[in-house]
Amino acid sequence: MRSFPLSEPVANDGAASRTALAEAVLAAVRAVLSGSGESNVALHEPQFGGREWDYVKECLDTGWVSSAGKFVDRFEAMLAEYTGARHAIATANGTAALHVCLLLAGVRPRDEVLIPSLTFIATANAVTYAGGVPHLVDCESRTLGIDASKLDAYLRDIAVVRDGVCINRATGATLRALMPMHTFGLPVDMDAMLELCGRWGIVLVEDAAESLGSYYQGRHTGTFGRLGGLSFNGNKIVTTGGGGAILTDDPVLAARAKHLTTTARVAHRWSFVHDEVGFNYRLPNLNAALGCAQLEQLPGFVARKRALHARYVKAMQVVRGASVACETPGSASNYWLVTLLLDRPDELSRDAVLQSLNAAGFMARPAWTLMHQLPMYAACPRMELCGAESLARRIVNLPSSPKLLDHDGR
Numbered sequence: 001m002r003s004f005p006l007s008e009p010v011a012n013d014g015a016a017s018r019t020a021l022a023e024a025v026l027a028a029v030r031a032v033l034s035g036s037g038e039s040n041v042a043l044h045e046p047q048f049g050g051r052e053w054d055y056v057k058e059c060l061d062t063g064w065v066s067s068a069g070k071f072v073d074r075f076e077a078m079l080a081e082y083t084g085a086r087h088a089i090a091t092a093n094g095t096a097a098l099h100v101c102l103l104l105a106g107v108r109p110r111d112e113v114l115i116p117s118l119t120f121i122a123t124a125n126a127v128t129y130a131g132g133v134p135h136l137v138d139c140e141s142r143t144l145g146i147d148a149s150k151l152d153a154y155l156r157d158i159a160v161v162r163d164g165v166c167i168n169r170a171t172g173a174t175l176r177a178l179m180p181m182h183t184f185g186l187p188v189d190m191d192a193m194l195e196l197c198g199r200w201g202i203v204l205v206e207d208a209a210e211s212l213g214s215y216y217q218g219r220h221t222g223t224f225g226r227l228g229g230l231s232f233n234g235n236k237i238v239t240t241g242g243g244g245a246i247l248t249d250d251p252v253l254a255a256r257a258k259h260l261t262t263t264a265r266v267a268h269r270w271s272f273v274h275d276e277v278g279f280n281y282r283l284p285n286l287n288a289a290l291g292c293a294q295l296e297q298l299p300g301f302v303a304r305k306r307a308l309h310a311r312y313v314k315a316m317q318v319v320r321g322a323s324v325a326c327e328t329p330g331s332a333s334n335y336w337l338v339t340l341l342l343d344r345p346d347e348l349s350r351d352a353v354l355q356s357l358n359a360a361g362f363m364a365r366p367a368w369t370l371m372h373q374l375p376m377y378a379a380c381p382r383m384e385l386c387g388a389e390s391l392a393r394r395i396v397n398l399p400s401s402p403k404l405l406d407h408d409g410r
């Protein structure tokens with residue numbers, strides 16, 4: 001905890017202190033990024049410094065650009081090896097991966113799925129696509145993810161376990177699944193999530209879209225739940241242009257995931273027989289080729305992001321009123337997006353910081369609008385969300401591209 005000398009106006013929320021904070025943050029960001037030589041620094045840019053051209057060209061030369069080809073298999077094998085999941089199934093994007101994860105977790109129409117209110121819209125949309133109802137959960141400031149003890153207390157209040165299944169006593173609906181999200185690459189407290197899900201009869205599914213390269217107690221995020229979803233969108237740590245993947249250790253679920261994401265076509269040399277309503281969610285070979293080249297560089301990306309994070313931490317130590325969010329003991333973050341946390345949940349201070357950074361050419365952005373503050377999810381069942389509301393007023397994401405360290409030859 002930072003201590004405030006008595007001579008200073010501790011509760012001063014005035015314009016002067018906001019300007020001082022914004023200037024101090026800007027000076028610290030300048031100190032970290034000054035050597036990058038760029039006048040406009042993006043929040044997160046992809047980097048293609050490996051064999052991307054070779055692999056993509058191979059697709060074009062051989063004509064294997066679309067729904068079949070060796071890069072899809074190779075990409076899935078590389079993902080399974082890197083994450084330690086028994087099976088990885090590539091998909092068209094991360095939202096599609098989460099959608100199918102939820103269907104395979106048994107989410108049926110009207111079932112409720114517990115998700116954090118502080119998340120990207122895809123988490124909630126995937127629940128809706130599966131026919132479920134997002135049930136919004138509060139977040140804690142240590143991990144920026146689901147607050148397990150608050151959720152447990154809340155479930156004691158509203159839920160009951162009947163025949164091994166968790167029922168919301170107010171709505172009568174089944175609380176089928178819990179889908180924590182590893183915010184900006186910071187691993188959620190998975191021990192608590194597993195324990196809670198076991199005790200309440202809730203299926204654990206992870207939204208690991210932002211946390212490829214993040215570990216909790218030595219185990220890769222996205223491999224704790226029955227299923228987990230990854231994203232390879234253009235802004236993620238590794239990109240396929242657009243893409244995603246489903247992780248699971250269960251061979252039956254893996255086979256179901258492959259089947260459902262490939263239009264549920266029954267394998268046959270020429271006839272087109274589909275045995276259920278599947279989805280055209282497969283990842284094209286062209287995108288998988290890009291992904292293979294990117295995955296080869298992932299350890300390097302993670303190392304550089306962690307080094308960049310360490311520099312931000314150091315530079316922000318002299319800033320009063322804000323600090324950089326860090327991984328909790330026992331976890332290792334990919335630091336996908338470095339997050340500045342203001343000490344106080346003051347929207348005006350946050351906006352002053354955003355304003356000064358963006359005006360100076362450093363792209364910074366606030367957290368997403370919370371799910372319960374969006375029109376289509378405002379009426380969802382939810383607990384008290386003061387933790388998430390406070391965090392939304394404190395979060396500023398800083399430029400985090402791995403290439404920002406290149407100027408030092410690292």
Ligand SMILES: *Cc1c(COP(=O)(O)O)cnc(C)c1O
Pocket residue numbers: 093094095096119120122123181207209210230231232233243244
């Ligand atoms: C990126 C992301 C997804 C998936 O997004 P796609 O663009 O569909 O790949 C899902 N959840 C979170 C939290 C994300 O950040």
